[in-house]
Amino acid sequence: MMATVRVEAVIGVPAQRVWEAIADVGAVHRRLLPGRVADARMEDDVRILTMPDGSEIRELIVSVDHGDRRLAYAVIRGQKLPLTYHHATFQVFGEAEGSRLVWLTDVLPHAMAASVRARTERGILEIKNVIESAEADEAPAET
Template sequence: MASIRTEVVINADTEQVWGAIRDVGAVHRRLLPDRVAGTRIEGDVRILVLPNGKVIRELIVDVDDTTRRLAYAVVEGAQPALTHHHASFQVLPEESGRSRLVWVTDVLPDTLAAEIRERVERGAADMKRTLEEAVAD
């Protein structure tokens, strides 16, 4: 199994970043407005609608306010060749009112790791930009 770890320092308060991450129904507004057209929640499942109309279903495994950690698993709509996808976000405090977002993604098969890494790194950069723009507003 490939494990992809991406970290990004965000110029925003830890509680503000965690508030956006834990708001599982607002990915399209608070984290990835250019990559997710809509989000809805059905029980423990988050449904993401992409700009091209593709739908991805994610099981929300855990939202832990004490450790500021969100875990989820893609259960439908990922690439056909992807047989396993589990990920977590954790928000950690940094100096000077900044935050560190740690995104760990485990995927199978290993052959998709490079492609998934590229998506995760691009997603982390997009989230950083969106969260920092929210602070500036």
């Protein structure tokens, strides 16, 4: 049986602004996880992430759905965990005080779910902090 890991965060930034950062698939190293991802580049539909240690992870970008604010991707090579299957989605929803980012990850083997959960829980908090900091940096100064 496949495990699904769900993590989410409320982000104090409008949903469209969060979606713009998520949908910018070639800029994950700048807009979502600077420090955790050293570089990112696109080759057709494949995103190649270079990690700080020089290792690479290849992700197939399955879908970027602007209407539903949903990104789907699958790790196809370079996963550091011993996974046989990894497919994930990000989806952004509007909230009264900003937005909600939901990150779902399907993994095999099932026994790896706890490791994946720990990584995604850390990752979504980093993403939240980066997006909120970027928004604060762009806000006009109060006079």
